[in-house]
Amino acid sequence: MQSETEFVRGRNGIIYRGCGNFVLTVKSSITTAKQLAQTYLEANNPTGWFEELYTLANWDETAIPWADLTVNPNLSAWLQREQVRGEGKKALVIGCGLGDDAEALSQLGFEVVAFDIAPTAITWCGKRFPESQVTYSVVDLFEATESWQGYFDFVFESRTLQALPAELRAKAIKIIPQWVKLGGKLLVICRGRDSHQPEGEIPWPLTREELTVLQQYGLTEVSFEDYWDEKNPPVRRFRVCYSSRNNSYNS
Numbered sequence: 001m002q003s004e005t006e007f008v009r010g011r012n013g014i015i016y017r018g019c020g021n022f023v024l025t026v027k028s029s030i031t032t033a034k035q036l037a038q039t040y041l042e043a044n045n046p047t048g049w050f051e052e053l054y055t056l057a058n059w060d061e062t063a064i065p066w067a068d069l070t071v072n073p074n075l076s077a078w079l080q081r082e083q084v085r086g087e088g089k090k091a092l093v094i095g096c097g098l099g100d101d102a103e104a105l106s107q108l109g110f111e112v113v114a115f116d117i118a119p120t121a122i123t124w125c126g127k128r129f130p131e132s133q134v135t136y137s138v139v140d141l142f143e144a145t146e147s148w149q150g151y152f153d154f155v156f157e158s159r160t161l162q163a164l165p166a167e168l169r170a171k172a173i174k175i176i177p178q179w180v181k182l183g184g185k186l187l188v189i190c191r192g193r194d195s196h197q198p199e200g201e202i203p204w205p206l207t208r209e210e211l212t213v214l215q216q217y218g219l220t221e222v223s224f225e226d227y228w229d230e231k232n233p234p235v236r237r238f239r240v241c242y243s244s245r246n247n248s249y250n251s
């Protein structure tokens with residue numbers, strides 16, 4: 001397993017892998033993230049690489065491949081279209097990264113809890129948004145507090161499921177619905193693929209069939225959008241909204 005000390009941060013998000021005085025390879029932040037993920041997967045620690053990547057980045061957002069430093073446009077377009085208002089409502093942001101989506105929900109009036117498994121990501125959110133109304137917490141979604149059961153009017157998941165290997169993804173899909181209040185909503189935004197297409201490499205696109213399992217845990221699908229986003233090159237996305245028909249984990 002490679003240790004984090006083998007990597008050195010350079011300018012503009014480029015990460016150099018050093019060996020003594022020699023630079024062996026020059027890698028983009030995406031390549032680094034993929035290699036770290038692979039290393040940790042092989043070591044049976046599929047979520048350990050997130051903290052290492054954030055630490056390695058050393059407060060330079062360009063080293064974090066998903067850090068757009070703005071609200072996810074797939075979320076903001078949905079919020080606008082649905083005319084979402086958050087006053088008097090509670091929202092939960094899963095795997096919040098550097099916090100832009102949590103802040104956008106807070107701006108809409110939601111009382112927001114945003115969590116991430118990586119302590120450095122949570123510290124980073126605090127540095128970026130010192131006046132924030134959001135409650136940022138270090139939490140592993142697989143070990144979340146029972147007090148969240150049926151607690152949130154709006155739960156938002158974007159790009160965390162696709163960063164988890166299939167076995168963990170399936171586990172997460174059974175946990176997430178329990179946080180949605182009766183009558184509340186879950187919005188999932190992820191890469192999408194057809195089930196006959198290969199899973200490929202991380203970030204792993206989800207299939208519609210995988211997401212359908214959410215409906216065995218108390219949720220009803222309200223809308224399912226399958227589209228190519230405006231990235232260059234475009235990425236196939238699923239944006240799926242569910243409502244909670246009850247708040248029982250095992251229903």
Ligand SMILES: C[S@@+](CC[C@H](N)C(=O)[O-])C[C@H]1O[C@@H](n2cnc3c(N)ncnc32)[C@H](O)[C@@H]1O
Binds near residue numbers: 072098121141159
């Ligand atoms: C690909 S990033 C996406 C971040 C953010 N949602 C976004 O769209 O910009 C996935 C995030 O999920 C976090 N994460 C991964 N596994 C997690 C877990 N088990 N519990 C909580 N957060 C997790 C990572 O630390 C990382 O910040």
